[in-house]
Amino acid sequence: MIDSIKSFMGWFFVTGDPMIYGADASIALASIGIVAVLTYFKKWKWLWEEWLTSVDHKKIGIMYIIAALLMLFRGGVDALMMRTQLTLPNMHFLDAEHYNQVFTTHGTIMIIFVAMPFIFGLMNIAVPLQIGARDVAYPFLNALSFWLFFVGAMLFNLSFVIGGSPDAGWSSYAPYAGAEMNPGVGQNYYLLGVQISGIGSLATGINFLVTILKMRAPGMTLFKMPMFTWSILITSVIVVFAFPAFTVALALMTIDRLFGAHFFTIAAGGSPMLWANLFWFWGHPEVYIVLLPVFGIFSEVIATFAHKTLFGYAVMVWSMVAISLLSFITWLHHFFTMGNTAPVNAFFSISTMLIAIPTGVKIFNWLFTLNKGRIQFTTPMLWALAFIPNFTIGGVTGVMLAMAPADYQYHNSYFLVAHFHSTLIAGTVFGIFCGLHYWWPKMFGYLLDETKGKWSFWIFMISFNICFMPMYFLGLMGMTRRMYTYPAGLGWTPINVVMTIGAFGMGAGFILMAYNIIWSAMHGKKDATGDPWNGRTLEWATASPAAEYNFARIPHVSERDPFIAAKEGRKSGNAASVQRYAPIHMPNNTGIPVIMALLMFVAGFGCVFEWYWMAIPGAIGVIACMIARSFVYNDHYYISVEEIKRTESATGRLS
Amino acid sequence: MTNATLSLHEKDQSKMPLEYTTEEGDLRIFGFWIFLAAELVLFGTLFGTYLVLQSHTAGGPTAKDLFEIGPVMAETIILLMSSFTCGLSTIELRRHNKKGLIGWMSVTILLGLVFIGLEANEFYTYAVHEGAPLSRSAFLSGFFVLLGTHGAHVSLGIVWIIGILLQLGKRGITPVTARKAFMAGLYWHFLDVVWIFIFTAVYLTGLVI
Numbered sequence: 001m002i003d004s005i006k007s008f009m010g011w012f013f014v015t016g017d018p019m020i021y022g023a024d025a026s027i028a029l030a031s032i033g034i035v036a037v038l039t040y041f042k043k044w045k046w047l048w049e050e051w052l053t054s055v056d057h058k059k060i061g062i063m064y065i066i067a068a069l070l071m072l073f074r075g076g077v078d079a080l081m082m083r084t085q086l087t088l089p090n091m092h093f094l095d096a097e098h099y100n101q102v103f104t105t106h107g108t109i110m111i112i113f114v115a116m117p118f119i120f121g122l123m124n125i126a127v128p129l130q131i132g133a134r135d136v137a138y139p140f141l142n143a144l145s146f147w148l149f150f151v152g153a154m155l156f157n158l159s160f161v162i163g164g165s166p167d168a169g170w171s172s173y174a175p176y177a178g179a180e181m182n183p184g185v186g187q188n189y190y191l192l193g194v195q196i197s198g199i200g201s202l203a204t205g206i207n208f209l210v211t212i213l214k215m216r217a218p219g220m221t222l223f224k225m226p227m228f229t230w231s232i233l234i235t236s237v238i239v240v241f242a243f244p245a246f247t248v249a250l251a252l253m254t255i256d257r258l259f260g261a262h263f264f265t266i267a268a269g270g271s272p273m274l275w276a277n278l279f280w281f282w283g284h285p286e287v288y289i290v291l292l293p294v295f296g297i298f299s300e301v302i303a304t305f306a307h308k309t310l311f312g313y314a315v316m317v318w319s320m321v322a323i324s325l326l327s328f329i330t331w332l333h334h335f336f337t338m339g340n341t342a343p344v345n346a347f348f349s350i351s352t353m354l355i356a357i358p359t360g361v362k363i364f365n366w367l368f369t370l371n372k373g374r375i376q377f378t379t380p381m382l383w384a385l386a387f388i389p390n391f392t393i394g395g396v397t398g399v400m401l402a403m404a405p406a407d408y409q410y411h412n413s414y415f416l417v418a419h420f421h422s423t424l425i426a427g428t429v430f431g432i433f434c435g436l437h438y439w440w441p442k443m444f445g446y447l448l449d450e451t452k453g454k455w456s457f458w459i460f461m462i463s464f465n466i467c468f469m470p471m472y473f474l475g476l477m478g479m480t481r482r483m484y485t486y487p488a489g490l491g492w493t494p495i496n497v498v499m500t501i502g503a504f505g506m507g508a509g510f511i512l513m514a515y516n517i518i519w520s521a522m523h524g525k526k527d528a529t530g531d532p533w534n535g536r537t538l539e540w541a542t543a544s545p546a547a548e549y550n551f552a553r554i555p556h557v558s559e560r561d562p563f564i565a566a567k568e569g570r571k572s573g574n575a576a577s578v579q580r581y582a583p584i585h586m587p588n589n590t591g592i593p594v595i596m597a598l599l600m601f602v603a604g605f606g607c608v609f610e611w612y613w614m615a616i617p618g619a620i621g622v623i624a625c626m627i628a629r630s631f632v633y634n635d636h637y638y639i640s641v642e643e644i645k646r647t648e649s650a651t652g653r654l655s
Numbered sequence: 656m657t658n659a660t661l662s663l664h665e666k667d668q669s670k671m672p673l674e675y676t677t678e679e680g681d682l683r684i685f686g687f688w689i690f691l692a693a694e695l696v697l698f699g700t701l702f703g704t705y706l707v708l709q710s711h712t713a714g715g716p717t718a719k720d721l722f723e724i725g726p727v728m729a730e731t732i733i734l735l736m737s738s739f740t741c742g743l744s745t746i747e748l749r750r751h752n753k754k755g756l757i758g759w760m761s762v763t764i765l766l767g768l769v770f771i772g773l774e775a776n777e778f779y780t781y782a783v784h785e786g787a788p789l790s791r792s793a794f795l796s797g798f799f800v801l802l803g804t805h806g807a808h809v810s811l812g813i814v815w816i817i818g819i820l821l822q823l824g825k826r827g828i829t830p831v832t833a834r835k836a837f838m839a840g841l842y843w844h845f846l847d848v849v850w851i852f853i854f855t856a857v858y859l860t861g862l863v864i
Contacts, residue, residue, distance in 0.1 A: 269711030269793035
């Protein structure tokens with residue numbers, strides 16, 4: 001009996017590596033610490049009522065960002081472990097298997113559990129405010145989306161200490177990711193964790209598509225929307241049309257592994273290439289799902305701090321539309337070398353290069369927006385300005401990779417790794433940091449410290465270049481990705497040393513940013529006006545943080561940049577002050593989303609271990625929650641005029 | 656002010672179907688169409704997968720060996736009839752006839768149940784009697800997952816509609832229950848359209864080629 005328990009524990013928990021035991025201990029200590037603090041300060045009720053059951057888009061946005069920052073920390077530690085291992089030839093800091101797990105979790109976490117939720121967080125905070133709405137179209141669904149992402153991320157991260165991590169790369173190519181070559185639970189964690197959070201992402205796409213199309217303030221036609229809102233509208237369309245393909249791909253591989261189907265196996269007629277096609281049919285649009293929103297953020301920030309309207313508004317919009325369409329016909333460039341015919345490669349080569357045109361147009365539009373502007377070098381503006389040249393390098397090397405014949409040289413080398421980090425860091429990461437500093441006062445009512453912010457920017461940005469510029473040359477010298485160590489004497493060592501220094505510099509920049517967040521929470525400059533940056537769009541017309549109902553009176557819009565117009569005395573953006581306050585219809589808080597997501601976690605965990613006694617009740621619980629929700633009719637309340645007046649006068653906005 | 660930004664309160668509500676009269680109803684029905692678009696991509700991917708793997712029978716039974724036109728025609732006719740009765744229920748909804756709405760919706764889900772029964776029987780026959788379970792070949796994996804996904808959608812639809820019927824019985828036809836009944840109808844018709852494609856791309860093609 002004791003022996004069987006022992007052997008179960010040895011199989012269930014990941015054992016044998018001192019670093020994992022360290023992680024076990026720190027996870028246990030952190031959990032005990034959180035529980036103890038919440039209990040000591042009697043905060044459980046507060047946590048449940050104010051946060052876990054909230055359907056307020058602003059709170060959901062904050063929860064998204066907190067979770068994404070934590071995941072960024074984990075993904076960053078993965079990156080530093082890899083860089084440490086590769087600093088010198090023949091290192092044994094990580095063994096081959098552990099290295100495979102680390103690059104797999106690094107990629108998956110950074111894309112699925114950092115980039116997307118961070119962007120979802122920022123859009124939750126900004127979009128309803130920018131369009132003058134009181135919430136998103138489906139607040140309940142919005143909460144459910146967040147909790148599905150959250151439990152998906154937790155399920156994925158649990159693999160680290162229970163059962164073992166996936167090791168087939170973030171793209172999980174078949175047949176290696178199949179049951180035959182990859183037994184154990186690691187790959188199941190990937191499939192289930194990503195699947196659960198993906199369902200949440202799809203729901204978010206639908207939610208924001210409807211919100212933006214249907215809930216804009218009176219007078220805000222599509223071509224008067226702020227550029228960030230435009231970018232989210234287009235991103236939502238991509239989400240709705242790309243994610244179902246991924247849902248299917250993940251489900252098929254799960255069925256392969258759990259029930260012995262033959263979609264992607266080599267035996268019994270399965271087609272491993274089918275996985276590559278399905279994965280990238282989602283995977284390439286996914287790149288634009290995490291890029292277009294930051295294009296929107298940069299457009300807002302550059303216009304705000306150049307104190308000019310955005311140059312070429314309509315062209316900006318149409319180029320994003322063009323990118324979104326092209327994004328669906330380029331997926332094959334991820335496997336030019338996997339035996340396609342020349343005409344097929346030629347088609348995807350050309351479609352890929354075409355993307356450079358609308359993207360280049362956008363770069364020039366940002367430059368022309370800066371032209372003759374009164375540029376104010378705030379922290380968000382620094383991130384935006386750094387984006388332009390750094391991202392352009394990533395874009396140009398992307399065109400180099402797009403040439404199919406040349407790609408036979410670059411394929412899977414560090415040149416490729418440098419390329420996609422140049423776009424995803426200089427694009428997405430700079431963008432989310434930019435948006436974080438820009439909208440921070442709107443989220444919390446105080447500003448992040450500018451001096452520390454600028455220091456963290458310079459350290460991170462310079463370190464980024466120290467890490468990834470040499471990487472291009474390393475790739476051209478022949479080092480391929482995903483190799484866990486390399487022999488001495490190939491001339492790779494000096495570059496690897498420099499890259500590791502850069503990587504730790506980026507870590508230092510991030511730590512400083514985290515310190516800035518903590519310092520500013522205590523000493524940050526209060527934002528009493530709600531408009532710390534002399535903003536141009538409607539979110540700055542509200543208090544910081546905005547009241548629960550966002551706008552006491554829905555503003556009327558008659559031109560772009562409505563808030564600037566209002567400040568310059570034109571009537572746009574002014575809530576017609578003759579209007580009387582009216583009671584505001586608001587959705588009730590509800591515990592169903594968080595409970596439903598937890599049941600989803602139970603079902604997912606059961607599937608990971610193929611414990612159907614656990615998975616089936618979990619799934620039934622999810623359906624029971626859906627039925628229970630269908631029977632809830634008392635799902636809203638009204639905020640009275642007196643309360644609106646009280647809230648408005650507290651921020652000096654009563655009129 | 657353009658038409659697009661006209662708020663619902665300013666439109667003539669008396670001329671609109673009940674489910675569209677509230678802002679919430681309008682929003683949710685629009686969102687449901689978007690959801691159906693996403694479902695279209697989901698089924699499209701499954702169809703693509705099936706068509707790629709159709710010939711990968713790995714020496715096991717082929718489509719021609721397995722499929723029989725009789726049960727398939729029965730399933731098709733029953734599901735199409737259910738779509739018709741579902742349409743009748745929407746007409747009754749428009750006429751604010753609670754009894755008719757509940758009656759036709761009940762007929763719809765009964766037909767749906769018969770369909771599920773026939774399909775389950777077909778699956779059982781293939782998997783157990785004909786030695787053709789999902790793990791036999793890539794073709795069968797594609798077949799069972801495409802049809803199983805459709806069948807799971809129909810089953811979920813039945814559970815959902817039962818819930819709506821209970822609410823209709825208790826609350827009568829209100830803007831909220833009307834919206835729910837209308838959306839269930841959209842969903843049901845969508846699944847019928849998917850079935851038409853299954854009938855063509857899976858069964859007819861399989862029997863001929």
